[in-house]
Amino acid sequence: MRVVYHIVPSSSGPYAVVVLVVAVVACVALAVGWAAWGGRHATFEIAPDALTIRGDMFGRRIPVSELRVDSVRSVDLRRDEQFVPTRRTFGSGLPGYLVGWFRLRNGERALLFLTDRTRAVWLPTRGDYGVLFSVEDPAAFVRRAGEVWSRHGTSPP
Numbered sequence: 001m002r003v004v005y006h007i008v009p010s011s012s013g014p015y016a017v018v019v020l021v022v023a024v025v026a027c028v029a030l031a032v033g034w035a036a037w038g039g040r041h042a043t044f045e046i047a048p049d050a051l052t053i054r055g056d057m058f059g060r061r062i063p064v065s066e067l068r069v070d071s072v073r074s075v076d077l078r079r080d081e082q083f084v085p086t087r088r089t090f091g092s093g094l095p096g097y098l099v100g101w102f103r104l105r106n107g108e109r110a111l112l113f114l115t116d117r118t119r120a121v122w123l124p125t126r127g128d129y130g131v132l133f134s135v136e137d138p139a140a141f142v143r144r145a146g147e148v149w150s151r152h153g154t155s156p157p
Contacts, residue, residue, distance in 0.1 A: 042099075042113050044121075044133055044141070046148050051123070053133070058091065058100050058111060062131070068124040069149045074138035077117035082106035083132060085114070104132075 042055035051067060053059040075083050084105045091100015091112065098114040113133035114120060121138045123145075124130035135141045 042133075044113075044135060046141075046145050048148055051131070051145075053113065053131075056099055056113065058113070062125065064149055066125050066127060067149070068126060069145065072121065072123045072142050072145055074142050075120045075122045075132070077120060080122075083110075083120070083122055085110070085112060085132075101129075 045052040050061050050063050052061045077084050085102040086105050087103040089101045098112045102112050109129040110132045115134040120134050
């Protein structure tokens, strides 16, 4: 005759720790995966009323009234060393993709979406930060931003 005895269940302590660890690891993996996906799919949309950044957890819509449109410029971080990120304050530093909040060499606070340090755009805001991001053709982005935003009377006097 066969008799089966079950183990006495342990206290909930070990299970709570395991569940917590698994939850934290899952959240970190999700955040890193989302950031990695954003490094290939982020977009920067110029509209008459705003710059909209999509495809990443740091994406946002910045109204033109908050942008210093007159100061947007194309940058190459090999030459424009004042814009080189020096310290990450909240974001990801994946190989080939810096995203999130950083401090720049010049001390400014910046929101980065940076994949190519030679093809970037610097767009300061009226707040305490600027946006530094990589686009295929920075000069075309700067030109188009000036056309769209100045045509709609959003450029400062």
